[in-house]
Amino acid sequence: MEQEQRAIIVGCNLKNDKEFFNMMKELSSLADACDIEVVGEITQKLERVYFSHYLGKGKIQELFTLIHEKDVNVVIFNDELSPSQIRNLDTALKCKVIDRTTLILDILAKRAKSKEAQLQVEIAKLQYVLPRVTGLGGSLSRQEGSVRFISRGSGETKLELDHRKIKDKISGLQAELETLVIQRQNQRKQRKKSGIPAVALVGYTNAGKSSIMNSLIDLYGSSIDKKVFEKDMLFATLETYVRNIKLPNNKSFLLSDTVGFISKLPHQLVDAFRSTLEEITEADMLVHVVDYSNPNYKQHIEVTKDTLKELGADTIPIIYAYNKTDLVEGEITKDEKDCIYISAKNKAGIDELVNEISKRDFLQHVFCQLLIPYEKGNILSYLKDNANIKSTEYNSDGVLISMECKESDYERYKQFESLIKI
Ligand SMILES: Nc1nc2c(ncn2[C@@H]2O[C@H](COP(=O)(O)OP(=O)(O)OP(=O)(O)O)[C@@H](O)[C@H]2O)c(=O)[nH]1
Ligand SMILES: [Mg+2]
Structure with a gap:
């Protein structure tokens, strides 16, 4: 069974942003959506975040103490952390460090039901992991529930190899996604055609x-x-x-x-x-x-x-x-x-x-029923291409169609309007 996750949330209030506390509250809801219990919060007012540890030295110390006091196993940062910030924080805090992006990606990974959504989330996760990977711990399987930070490896060549593996995986998933994207685009084209x-x-x-x-x-x-x-x-x-x-x-x-x-x-x-x-x-x-x-x-x-x-x-x-x-x-x-x-x-x-x-102007669409005489085959073929024909029936005096079309087409052909029930 997964260990119960207890977290401290951390944020920098940059330039006294009035939305800052709402953002922290939202971070807490994101944690909640990942089944992580938030048991503490540390914030710091700053002009800009510290390059090396995101927070200043004193605050890092305060955070370290709070982690142990509250028996916390994960610290969540309100901003996306750089690869080096994650490394430095890992070392300084001796605790799992994640950021807002990781939480969002985790929630999406849990919620994704369709193949398309799953592929999209997986690609986003790998793109997030790519610059942050420092040696492959063999944990890039599709089933993995969360983005994990992979432990440091033995050297440059291995790192390059790991990067290539991830890039290859991204390309593979993108190719898989592409076929679904084309399907979706075709559906949209079809809908566009119907006007x-x-x-x-x-x-x-x-x-x-x-x-x-x-x-x-x-x-x-x-x-x-x-x-x-x-x-x-x-x-x-x-x-x-x-x-x-x-x-x-x-x-x-x-x-x-x-x-x-x-x-x-x-x-x-x-x-x-x-x-x-x-x-x-x-x-x-x-x-x-x-x-x-x-x-x-x-x-x-x-x-x-x-x-x-x-x-x-x-x-x-x-x-x-x-x-x-x-x-x-x-x-x-x-x-x-x-x-x-x-x-x-x-x-x-x-x-x-x-x-x-x-x-609104764009909504010039009309549902109607027309009886097109057989000698007007050109009108019928025009409508086949430009309207959304729902049903067709061949009667003694013409083709009875029910369809949706642009209002301008309706005006043009309304002389053929029919009230016969199909
Ligand atoms: N009281 C109240 N609740 C509403 C109303 N509209 C939606 N909700 C509730 O708000 C919650 C979110 O509604 P959704 O329709 O799922 O919101 P959404 O914008 O589709 O959310 P995402 O798909 O997560 O982006 C649900 O619990 C709804 O029942 C409303 O007019 N009044
Ligand atoms: Mg919704």
């Missing part, structure tokens, strides 16, 4: 993206659409889910739910998850979901905006969905632009959100 617009839910982890997706599936999805997983935990969603939402006005769009963001999201992850995140970069519109009940919601908005920028998705039209309003006490001042106040839990404001989405 159905795509809307993506984005936002900080635990904001309620999946819950909103489920509310929309409940209200407007087809009965066979499966709901997505929603839960009060960090990184509940690790894969992209796409569902077709058909509004009462016959307009329809594809809605995708995807992985949430977090402060100091490891850059290895943004790289590794690029294919999953393409669902965001290729969307026609984004719904930025905000947990309005969280006191740090403004900071979460900034983190999400920064991440979208890093992905190159910052120019896509956006609507803000301020969620969890049921938890907000007092009157809500609805003064922000492009902002809808909702509660996915109580299904309040969902209609307004949908209304707002359907007002």
